[in-house]
Amino acid sequence: MSDVMFTSHASARGGREGHVKSDDGLIDLKLVDPGADSGEKGSNPEQLFAAGYAACYDGALNLMASKVNKEIDSTTQADVSLMKDPSDDGFQIGVTLNVEVKGVSQEEAEELTKKAHDFCPYSKATRGNINVEIKVKTQ
Known part of the structure; x- marks a missing residue:
């Protein structure tokens, strides 16, 4: 491995209908199968992945904008x-990144989102493994 900047720790017990917890206790969630219609409330692995990917990608987008001296306001879902x-006959995941960008033209936003996708560690980790679609909208 390269020079490690930091390492996060979390554990899971009981799989998709169990519990996840980070070592610092900030994440401490019951997991439920959203397709089971049990009425129980909880998170799921896809929701947790979505949160991490959105945060990482939005950070990469803002970094790419700063490198070309563009000031943006963005939201990534x-x-x-x-x-x-x-x-x-198994399962796979797919991702759509819905990105709203203020402060640049549609063309500039599309260029920045491509650069962010090339840079983002989550995008690098999934590249060639899952389908990722990026939808960009400016305001």
Whole structure:
């Protein structure tokens, strides 16, 4: 591994219908299967992945804007879908990043989002493994 900047720790027990907790206790969540219609409230792995990806990508987007002296205001919503994988009867995930950018033109926003996708560690980790679609809207 390269020079490690920091390491986060979390554990899961009981799989998709269990519990997740970070070592510092900031994340301490019950997991429920959203497809089970049990009426129980809780998070799921896709929701947690969506939160992490949205935060990482939005940070990368703002960094790319600062590198070209653009001041933006952005919001990134990650929609993470669990889907059947036709290749092995298992499952796969797909992501749509819905990005709203203020302060630049549509063309500039699209260029910045591409640069952010090239830079973002989550985008790098998923590249070639899952389908990621980026939808950009300016205001």
